[in-house]
Each structure stands twice: as structure tokens, then as C-alpha cells.
Amino acid sequence: MSSNAQKSGFGATVWDYITSVDHKKIAILYLMSGGLFFLIGGIEAMMIRIQLMKAGNDFLSAGTYNEVMTMHGTTMIFLAAMPLLLGFMNAIMPLQIGARDVAFPFLNSLGFWLFFFGGIFLNLSWFLGGAPDAGWTNYASLALASESHGIDFYALGLTISGFGTLISGINFLVTIINMRAPGMTYMRMPLFTWTTFVASALILLAFPPLTIAIFFMVFDRLFGSHFFDVAAGGNTIIWEHLFWIFGHPEVYILILPAFGIFSEIFAIFSRKRLFGYTALVFATILIGFYGFMVWAHHMFTVGLGPTANAIFALATMIIAVPTGVKIFNWLLTIWGGSVSFATPMLYAVGFIPSFVAGGVTGVMQAMAPLDYQLHDSYFIVAHFHYVIVGGVVLAIFAATHLYWPKMFGTMLSEKLGKVTFWLFFIGFHLTFFIQHFLGLMGMPRRVYTFGADQGWDLFNAISSAGAVFMALGVIIMLVNVVLTTVKNERVGNDPWGDGRTLEWAIPSPPPFYNFAQTPLVRGLDTYWIEKMEGNKEGMIYAEPLGDIHMPNNSFLPVVMSFGLFVASFGALYHPDDLPWTIPVIVLGLLITFGSMLLRSLKDDLGFHIHKEDLIKDREGVKTDGH
Amino acid sequence: MAHDVHDYVRTKEEYEYVRRQRAQEMRHMLTSFAMMIFLTLIAFTAVAAGFSTYLIVPIILLLAAIQVVLQLYHFMHLSNKGSGTIAFFMFSGMFVAFIVILTFVTIIWW
Ligand code: HEM
Numbered sequence: 172m173s174s175n176a177q178k179s180g181f182g183a184t185v186w187d188y189i190t191s192v193d194h195k196k197i198a199i200l201y202l203m204s205g206g207l208f209f210l211i212g213g214i215e216a217m218m219i220r221i222q223l224m225k226a227g228n229d230f231l232s233a234g235t236y237n238e239v240m241t242m243h244g245t246t247m248i249f250l251a252a253m254p255l256l257l258g259f260m261n262a263i264m265p266l267q268i269g270a271r272d273v274a275f276p277f278l279n280s281l282g283f284w285l286f287f288f289g290g291i292f293l294n295l296s297w298f299l300g301g302a303p304d305a306g307w308t309n310y311a312s313l314a315l316a317s318e319s320h321g322i323d324f325y326a327l328g329l330t331i332s333g334f335g336t337l338i339s340g341i342n343f344l345v346t347i348i349n350m351r352a353p354g355m356t357y358m359r360m361p362l363f364t365w366t367t368f369v370a371s372a373l374i375l376l377a378f379p380p381l382t383i384a385i386f387f388m389v390f391d392r393l394f395g396s397h398f399f400d401v402a403a404g405g406n407t408i409i410w411e412h413l414f415w416i417f418g419h420p421e422v423y424i425l426i427l428p429a430f431g432i433f434s435e436i437f438a439i440f441s442r443k444r445l446f447g448y449t450a451l452v453f454a455t456i457l458i459g460f461y462g463f464m465v466w467a468h469h470m471f472t473v474g475l476g477p478t479a480n481a482i483f484a485l486a487t488m489i490i491a492v493p494t495g496v497k498i499f500n501w502l503l504t505i506w507g508g509s510v511s512f513a514t515p516m517l518y519a520v521g522f523i524p525s526f527v528a529g530g531v532t533g534v535m536q537a538m539a540p541l542d543y544q545l546h547d548s549y550f551i552v553a554h555f556h557y558v559i560v561g562g563v564v565l566a567i568f569a570a571t572h573l574y575w576p577k578m579f580g581t582m583l584s585e586k587l588g589k590v591t592f593w594l595f596f597i598g599f600h601l602t603f604f605i606q607h608f609l610g611l612m613g614m615p616r617r618v619y620t621f622g623a624d625q626g627w628d629l630f631n632a633i634s635s636a637g638a639v640f641m642a643l644g645v646i647i648m649l650v651n652v653v654l655t656t657v658k659n660e661r662v663g664n665d666p667w668g669d670g671r672t673l674e675w676a677i678p679s680p681p682p683f684y685n686f687a688q689t690p691l692v693r694g695l696d697t698y699w700i701e702k703m704e705g706n707k708e709g710m711i712y713a714e715p716l717g718d719i720h721m722p723n724n725s726f727l728p729v730v731m732s733f734g735l736f737v738a739s740f741g742a743l744y745h746p747d748d749l750p751w752t753i754p755v756i757v758l759g760l761l762i763t764f765g766s767m768l769l770r771s772l773k774d775d776l777g778f779h780i781h782k783e784d785l786i787k788d789r790e791g792v793k794t795d796g797h
Numbered sequence: 798m799a800h801d802v803h804d805y806v807r808t809k810e811e812y813e814y815v816r817r818q819r820a821q822e823m824r825h826m827l828t829s830f831a832m833m834i835f836l837t838l839i840a841f842t843a844v845a846a847g848f849s850t851y852l853i854v855p856i857i858l859l860l861a862a863i864q865v866v867l868q869l870y871h872f873m874h875l876s877n878k879g880s881g882t883i884a885f886f887m888f889s890g891m892f893v894a895f896i897v898i899l900t901f902v903t904i905i906w907w
């Protein structure tokens with residue numbers, strides 16, 4: 172990447188990234204845009220905490236607070252956490268299974284651009300008459316009553332980015348099923364690949380219900396249908412069901428890859444094989460299945476009746492069992508290992524108590540009668556931040572440190588990394604631990620202010636102070652990224668020194684074809700096995716050196732996604748009786764389907780990298796990819 | 798990647814083997830075809846005999862499920878080697894859909 176890029180100037184580099192179908196570059200795009208949305212969501216979080224730092228504050232009006240709170244949740248889940256994880260999956264999973272790319276590189280790019288345009292569309296609501304304000308769960312009665320176009324931005328934006336996610340999920344599934352290197356059986360796959368696999372299966376099964384729900388919502392709001400409108404014979408509860416049939420698996424889509432990242436970290440930095448690999452794999456699959464049987468635990472207070480509540484309460488508690496299995500496996504991996512507390516390991520060790528706390532409050536909420544007390548209070552806010560920040564966000568930060576050298580060829584500063592960890596970790600517990608008690612003291616979630624006579628002042632002030640620590644941690648991490656990039660000290664294949672899986676056997680960053688020769692896998696932790704046997708090259712090969720067939724870059728995914736972006740504006744303003752809305756819908760769809768037609772009719776056969784160039788490349792002479 | 802065309806001539810044994818395989822497959826198809834017709838007959842009879850709807854509906858649904866499985870295995874070759882993953886994903890999807898429908902029917906619409 173780098174040498175070409177510097178040769179050909181800034182504009183050309185940007186163009187190269189925009190049109191790229193290389194999983195490693197798409198990963199970087201995910202990282203950059205996911206990171207951007209993470210910052211936007213973070214600013215919204217700070218606004219929430221400023222508003223709530225004292226009683227009766229008027230920093231935000233009630234209406235604006237609703238918008239900020241809604242956009243914070245929606246952005247963090249759909250536009251930050253998930254894309255950042257998809258970024259790491261893209262960067263690492265193909266390398267771990269010894270593949271040259273994902274199964275459908277073109278679709279990979281399309282998935283990214285759909286997500287990106289969906290996210291931009293959603294955020295444009297701030298400038299076009301108001302953001303969505305019915306919470307990230309967008310419950311129908313509230314959403315249908317919302318007057319601005321905010322909810323329409325939510326519905327259309329998530330439709331577009333949801334397609335992107337679905338496409339990526341299918342792509343990863345096909346990749347893992349079909350493109351594993353010879354010898355890489357399912358039970359030799361690294362855990363991050365396994366969790367990517369199961370999370371992708373969850374995406375495949377969970378996103379269609381969301382798409383349907385949002386589709387109904389779009390039709391109810393924009394085209395006069397009444398799926399959720401009780402007054403016209405609809406049923407508002409159906410939204411809640413559909414949303415949570417998606418929503419609960421969604422939280423596992425987030426946490427499973429996080430589990431995978433931590434599993435890699437525990438093994439690498441304990442210099443030990445993962446304890447109970449098989450149990451970890453089966454626990455992952457089991458969690459995936461259970462994830463679909465528990466959604467109604469979000470609806471205990473709706474009035475489903477005692478039988479339904481009891482069934483879903485039990486199912487929910489069962490899910491804690493495979494999760495517990497995992498925790499013990501990680502602890503036993505550390506046990507007796509020769510542990511090095513590098514930054515990723517700090518995050519991993521910090522993750523265990525934080526996530527366990529979140530799991531315990533989860534089981535408390537799973538008891539339906541108790542949940543009547545806890546539901547819609549700050550206790551719930553504390554629970555899901557413990558699992559999402561204490562699990563997913565810590566994993567994303569850990570992976571940033573762990574995989575930065577593999578993705579960019581430079582090592583983030585360990586010193587600044589540790590500063591970030593401690594600031595963020597302390598800030599996180601300071602912010603959210605106390606919210607459990609605010610909940611028990613009766614503070615409802617999603618309120619824009621509270622009175623001085625309610626006794627919640629001190630705890631809210633402490634919570635807001637914690638948020639400052641987290642923000643400082645993130646800022647130092649950004650500084651770290653900038654300093655590291657400016658210094659540009661290149662690192663070798665295995666910068667941590669204890670890599671176990673295939674991605675550490677190739678250069679950092681890898682050449683654009685990843686593996687000059689497909690590796691032959693002889694067991695779990697392939698690279699470790701080769702290292703232990705004294706193999707200097709780190710791999711043995713399954714094929715002789717030969718020409719490699721590669722796909723061409725393409726601008727079409729951007730055009731296809733842009734078409735849907737345009738059409739969404741038409742749909743959004745449709746109820747306003749403007750003359751141009753239908754033509755704009757048609758135009759947008761023409762752009763999308765036109766470019767799909769072009770893609771189908773025009774053969775794109777890709778190109779070959781010749782054997783001679785590969786040999787030159789190996790000897791250190793950079794070849795030009797195109 | 799190899800794009801060369803190989804001419805391949807089967808030996809006598811291979812030929813016999815393939816023939817036997819095909820004959821067996823054909824037998825399976827015919828049997829399941831007969832079974833399907835039989836199941837359909839049962840369904841029609843149940844309706845014609847005028848049993849209570851609470852009996853007929855579950856019976857028909859059950860028969861339909863059996864038919865789907867027969868169809869998948871004998872006509873769409875789900876039993877072939879290499880279809881394991883496909884089958885796993887398909888049945889997982891059906892399972893999830895089933896739970897959803899069951900919940901909707903029992904706690905929303907009952
Ligand atoms: C031991 C496992 C877990 C159990 C038993 C559990 C249980 C629950 C229950 C019963 C609720 C509903 C509470 C209410 O609204 O009254 C809930 C809410 C929630 N949980 Fe968990 N949970 C677990 C793990 C997780 C994980 C791993 C995540 C995410 C990574 C997560 C994310 C959430 C979110 C986001 C909500 C709130 C959704 C909302 O209303 O906005 N949970 N959990």
C-alpha cells in the first residue's frame with residue numbers, strides 16, 4: 172500500500188481507497204468512518220452528561236435532549252460499534268483462514284458504501300429539520316406521533332445501512348465456509364474467525380426482521396398504511412416484537428466478535444494455547460441459538476401474561492450458562508501462563524470483571540417480577556453500558572492496539588495506550604456503576620432533567636465526572652494515532668512476538684494479495700506450531716508459487732449506494748405533497764438499478780499478478796498492484 | 798487457475814457404480830413421490846370426513862412439514878455430500894422462523 176500511495180499522490184490514494192475491493196483497505200474505510208461516528212456519538216454522550224450533571228439544568232431543551240439521546244444510541248450501535256467490528260473482521264478474518272480476500276470483494280465494497288451512505292443520511296437529519304427522537308428502539312406509538320422528519324431519517328437511513336450489514340454478513344459466511352486454506356478445518360479456526368462466523372449467521376437471521384419492521388414503519392409514516400396504528404386497526408406491539416427479535420441477537424452480534432478478540436488476546440499474551448478451545452466454540456454457537464429465544468425479556472412489562480414472561484425469563488437465564496463457561500475458559504487460559512501486560516492484555520483483563528458485572532445485572536433483569544422494578548430505570552442504562560462499553564468498546568480499543576501494526580505497519584505507543592486504558596477504565600466505572608443506584612432510587616431512563624428535591628444530584632454529578640475521564644482517554648488515543656503515524660516506525664511480521672495465528676506469519680501490512688502461496692495448516696495456532704518447530708518462514712505451503720488472479724477496483728458500489736441515498740430523499744419528503752418527490756425516487760432507483768445492470772452486463776475479468784513479480788516482491792522490490 | 802479441459806473416460810467399474818447409484822436414486826424418488834401422493838390423500842380425506850378444524854389444521858400442518866423434508870432430501874438433493882452446511886443454515890432459519898411464528902400466534906393473536 173504505502174509505497175504505491177506515496178508515489179502517486181494524495182488524490183490517487185483517495186481514489187484507490189474509494190474504489191478498492193481489497194478487504195484490508197475496506198477494513199481501513201470501516202475503521203475511519205466507524206471511528207468518525209464513534210466521535211459523533213461520543214459528543215452526543217457528553218451533551219447528555221452535561222445536561223444531567225445537575226438538577227434542573229437547561230443546557231438542552233426537552234425536545235433536543237430526546238434527539239441527542241436517540242441519536243447517541245442509534246449512532247453508537249449501528250454506525251460505530253458494528254462497523255468498527257466489521258472493520259476488524261475484514262482486516263483480520265481472511266488472513267486468519269489463509270485466504271487472499273473475502274469471497275465477494277465487490278459486495279464487500281458495496282456493503283461498506285451502503286453502511287456509509289445510510290449513516291450520512293441519518294446524520295443529515297440534524298441539518299434538515301430535526302433528528303429522530305423516539306429512542307434507538309423507536310417504539311411505534313411514540314414514533315408515529317413524532318412530527319418532524321427525524322423518524323423518517325431513522326427508518327430510511329437504517330434501511331440502507333442495514334442492507335450493507337446484511338451483505339457483509341453473507342459475504343463473511345461464504346468466505347469462512349469456502350475459502351479456508353487447506354488443512355484449516357472448522358475446529359482449527361482461530362476464535363476470532365469462529366465468532367465472526369457466528370455473528371455473521373446472526374446478522375443473516377436477525378436483520379430481516381428489522382428490515383421488515385422498518386419497512387412497515389416507512390409505509391405507516393410516509394405512504395399511509397396502518398400496521399402499527401391502533402386507531403386504524405393496527406397493532407403497536409408488533410413493532411416491539413420485531414424490533415427485539417432483531418435487537419437481542421444484535422447485542423450478541425456485537426459481543427461475540429468482542430469475545431473473539433479477547434480470546435485471541437488471552438492466548439497471545441498468556442503465551443498459552445486457549446484453555447478449552449472446543450468448549451469456547453460450542454459456547455459461541457449455543458449463545459447464537461439462544462440469542463433468538465429470549466427477545467421478550469425486553470417486554471416483560473408490556474403485559475404478555477405470566478406464562479410468556481416465565482418462559483422468556485427462563486430462556487434468558489439459561490443464556491448466562493455458556494457465557495459463564497467462556498469466562499472460566501479465559502481465566503484458565505491466563506492461569507499458569509507467562510503473562511505480559513501489554514495494552515491489549517490490560518483491556519482483556521479489565522473486560523472480565525466489567526462484563527461479569529453486566530451479566531449479573533442481566534440475570535437480575537431476567538427475573539420478570541424484579542424487572543417490573545428495574546425496567547425503564549437507570550438500572551437498565553447501567554446494565555447495557557456495562558456489557559456494551561465494558562465488553563464491546565473495550566474489545567474495540569484492545570483490537571485497535573492489537574491489530575494496528577498488522578493493519579498499518581506501525582506500533583501504537585504502549586505508554587499512551589496504557590494511559591488511555593486507565594483513564595477510560597476508571598471513567599467507565601465511575602460513570603456507570605453509580606447509575607445502578609440511581610435506578611434503584613427511582614430515576615427513570617430517558618428523562619431530560621430532574622428536580623433538586625429528588626436526591627439524585629450527587630450521583631448524577633459523579634456520573635458526569637466519569638464521562639470526562641472517558642473523553643480524555645479517547646482524546647489521548649487519537650493523539651497516539653497521530654503521533655504513531657507521524658513517527659512511522661515500521662514493524663515486522665510478528666510485532667508482539669507471540670503471535671499464534673496465520674495473520675502474524677505475513678508482513679505488516681500484508682501485500683495486497685496476502686499470501687504469495689496458500690499456506691497449509693497443520694493444527695490450531697498454525698503459526699505457533701511452525702515457530703515451535705523452528706520453521707523460519709512461519710508457514711508451509713499448499714501450492715507452488717504461481718500467477719494470482721485478482722479482482723479489479725470498481726466505482727460502481729459507490730454509485731449503487733448513492734442511488735439509494737438519493738431515492739431516500741424522495742421518499743422522505745413524499746408526505747409533504749411536493750411535486751418532485753416521486754421523480755427523485757425514480758431517479759435514485761434508476762441510478763442504483765442502472766449500475767447493477769452495468770455490473771451484470773459488463774464482464775470484469777480481473778487481472779493476474781505474474782509469478783516473476785511475486786518473486787521480485789518477495790526480494791523486497793515493491794511491485795505496482797495494477 | 799486451471800481452465801484446461803480434461804477428457805476423462807470412465808472405467809467399466811465406475812460406469813457400473815454410477816449406474817447403480819442412479820437406479821437407487823430413482824427408486825428413492827419414486828417412493829417419496831408415492832408417499833407424497835399418499836400424504837396428500839390423507840389431507841383431503843381428513844377434510845372430506847368433516848373432522849373438527851382443531852384436528853384437521855394440525856394434521857395438515859404436520860403432513861406439510863413431512864412433505865417439505867421429503868422434497869428437500871429426495872428432490873432437491875439435500876442428502877448429497879457437501880450439503881451439510883446448507884442444511885444446517887436452512888434448518889436454523891426454519892427454527893428461528895418457527896419460534897417467531899409460534900410466539901406471535903400464541904401471545905399476540907390468540
Ligand atoms: C448474561 C447475559 C444477559 C442477560 C441475562 C441480559 C438480560 C437483559 C434484560 C432482561 C434486559 C431488559 C431489561 C429491561 O428493559 O427491563 C436487557 C436489556 C439490555 N441488554 Fe442485556 N442481558 C445480557 C447480556 C447483554 C449483552 C451481552 C448485551 C450487549 C452487548 C446486552 C445489551 C442490552 C441492551 C442494549 C439492553 C437495553 C435495551 C434497551 O431497552 O434500550 N445485554 N438485558
Ligand SMILES: [Cu+2]
Nearest residue numbers: 419466468469
Ligand atoms: Cu436482550
